[in-house]
Amino acid sequence: MLDRKAGGVLAYAWGSTGMARPRVWHALLLLPLLAVAGWVLVRGRTVRDDPAAVLVALRAAGGPSLPGPAAAGASARSEPSSYTRDSLYEYIDGAAEAYLARGFERCVVATYTFPSPTTDALDVTAEVYRFAAPAGAREQMASERPTGAAPVAGVTGAFADPSTLVACRGRDYLKLTALSAGPGAGKALGDLAAAWQRQP
Numbered sequence: 001m002l003d004r005k006a007g008g009v010l011a012y013a014w015g016s017t018g019m020a021r022p023r024v025w026h027a028l029l030l031l032p033l034l035a036v037a038g039w040v041l042v043r044g045r046t047v048r049d050d051p052a053a054v055l056v057a058l059r060a061a062g063g064p065s066l067p068g069p070a071a072a073g074a075s076a077r078s079e080p081s082s083y084t085r086d087s088l089y090e091y092i093d094g095a096a097e098a099y100l101a102r103g104f105e106r107c108v109v110a111t112y113t114f115p116s117p118t119t120d121a122l123d124v125t126a127e128v129y130r131f132a133a134p135a136g137a138r139e140q141m142a143s144e145r146p147t148g149a150a151p152v153a154g155v156t157g158a159f160a161d162p163s164t165l166v167a168c169r170g171r172d173y174l175k176l177t178a179l180s181a182g183p184g185a186g187k188a189l190g191d192l193a194a195a196w197q198r199q200p
Contacts, residue, residue: 064108064128064172065199072195073188074112075121081109102139103132111179114188123179124188128196130172137173141166144175155193165189169197 069077081091084106089096091109107129114122131137145166149159158167158174162185165176174196178185 063106064130066108066110066126066128067192067195067199069112071198072112072192073114074124074192075115076113078111083107083109098143099129099140103136104140105130105132112188112192114184114191116182116184118183120180122182122184122188124185124192125177125179126192126196127175127177128172129175132171134168134171137168137171140173141168141175152190152193155190155197158190158193160186160189160193162186165193167193167197 063082066077066080069075083091085100085104088099088104088107091107092099096104107127109125109127112124112126114124116122129137129140131140145159146161146164149161149164149166152158152160152165152167155165155167157169158165160166160176163178163181165174167174174193176189176192178189
């Protein structure tokens with residue numbers, strides 16, 4: 001409410017609608033907003049500073065992956081091929097149904113070439129299948145584990161015979177197949193599996 005004119009300047013009386021004095025309850029209304037802002041700030045900093053959580057999220061979003069050839073001790077690797085639920089039959093026609101029934105989502109496939117000092121170069125096909133849940137990956141591995149396969153030293157949860165290695169890590173199932181027999185096949189399979197498990 002206009003009260004008076006003082007020295008050419010309009011003045012307002014305290015208590016008027018033109019210029020209300022801040023009350024204690026105004027400050028109390030701000031407290032919940034400040035609390036929420038503080039929680040968001042602390043929560044955001046915690047998530048941002050946790051690299052393990054970031055890597056897990058990136059891995060989940062990026063799908064299954066294979067290591068580079070150098071990381072596995074190979075001399076080369078073919079360009080990876082990818083398959084989804086709709087295209088898996090193009091790669092394993094006749095066997096795709098079992099994968100789909102266990103929650104298969106997508107896979108990546110590549111062939112590695114390992115040098116050999118005594119024989120021709122050794123080729124190993126690597127397949128990584130991602131499932132909706134870890135149980136699906138474990139069930140598929142169990143169904144394809146070679147008879148008589150033994151645990152692989154240095155590779156957690158891996159089993160191998162002279163030409164095939166299978167392993168799981170979370171929702172991913174790894175299957176390695178040496179395309180030719182030789183004295184270096186076992187080492188090549190183990191080195192490639194270990195490199196796969198070392199990936200972030």
